Amino acid sequence: MFSSNLSLDQAPPLSAPLRFFLTAPLFAIIASIFIIVNPEAMFMHKDLMTIAVVHLFTIGYFGLIMLGALQQMLPVLAGVNLPRPVVLATLSHILMVLGTLGLSFGLIYFHSIIMISSLMLFAGFAIILLPSLLLLLKGDFQNPTINGMRIAIVFGLLTVLLGVHLGLSYSNYNFSVLHQSFVDLHIAMGTMGWILVLVISVAFQVIPMFYVTPKFSKFCMKWPFLIAGIILFWGLFVFEIFTGRVVQIVGVLLFVVAMSAFASVGLKRFTQRKRPIADTTVWYWRLSLGSLLLTALVLIAKTVLVLDGLEYLVGVLFGFGFGVSVLNGMLYKIIPFLSWFHLSATGRFDIPTMRDFLPEKGAKRQFYLHLVALIALLISFFIHELLVVAGIVLLLSFLYLWFNLIQATKLYVQESKKEPVMAGGMSWN
């Protein structure tokens, strides 16, 4: 037994994570416009326009939302809080916004700003990730979500460090002989180590908690460690310490097994819910995990059958189908919850319900647009001319998402201006 009136009283103020959630869609909107303006570039994965679009999503969307979510998850998961949350959030957010804009526009138009933008991004990530890592390292080593987050954060920081190195190369157009090895490691660490491991660790916690499913098994809980091992193995391959086609195929197959194992168990959990009410976030999770399975299939085709030019498909399925879908589902859970939570923590009990902050109807319509965008992006692989249309649907889906989030925030602001009304039993306070 213990009484824990400790330091839990300092859940970060809403403004700290919210600024990340509300600005992230803007980067996806810019990316959609880039796609509409220059669709052909997307089918060439070394095109600077493509690299810019990739980072608008990986940093501007995924990075920003996960930095916001981490601040919020630390107290829930580990009972710890970042010190001076608003100062850290403000600094990190400004650096991330300027850095993402600088990197993406810099790659396309002004190479001179790539270096400073890369450094800003490193600082922006580190300001939240480093203190989070330090706090998590103190905590419980039995908790699989915390273990997974530690691994993901380490890979996130390494990805960004490698990114700074790559950014430097692009800023003075001076590429080392090992450039491609660094790029391959950057991609593997960024996608598998940072994005996948982070989503898996969050899923361990969030799927049983939000959807009342059985927990993930003890074996599943080891995935983050296994993926870390596979990335190290892959690192030895890309730096040609291990060589040969067999090593390459084994490496890719290991990634494929990890992805499909997580996706299948995750999908199964959604069939095992105690109260199977399908809200939009459930569909987002299903779409996300389904896309991850498809990514695995395409990776097999690309590597084993040596099919070239599949990078576009891998990018769409993993980045948009898996990554963006899971984030949208998370946003639709987190924003109503946080708005409600911060109002109720003020001692007011006459507040709107969580549903009121994000009506299901709007979320569902936005999901349909998202789904159509994904299908159109996939068909564009076969009919390149369609990518402009896909880009327009993509743009609309993010505009709609942003509108939904802004509506929720408006309601929060409106409600938070009302005088606190103490509920009946609270008058002793």
Add this chain to the structure above:
Amino acid sequence: MNKEIFVDVRELPAPEPLEVMVNTLGELEFGAYIKMHHRQMPNMLFPILTRNGYGYFVQKGEDEVFVYIYIKKDKQIKKELEDVLK
């Protein structure tokens, strides 16, 4: 003790347990306490409790958690809970 308000939120998807608990707090009076049965540590509930003048005790099992909530100024109930939970 028959002044217990028992709330089992184990089967509710997050964040419904929190919503239920906040509503139940309104029913709590001097001389009574709430016993909450949950699947996991309700970390987000604690700040709501402390900010609004409630105290609590936590009993943690392998896969379940019990939280006992009382009105902080109600020293009598606090003492009774302490004695029982020891």
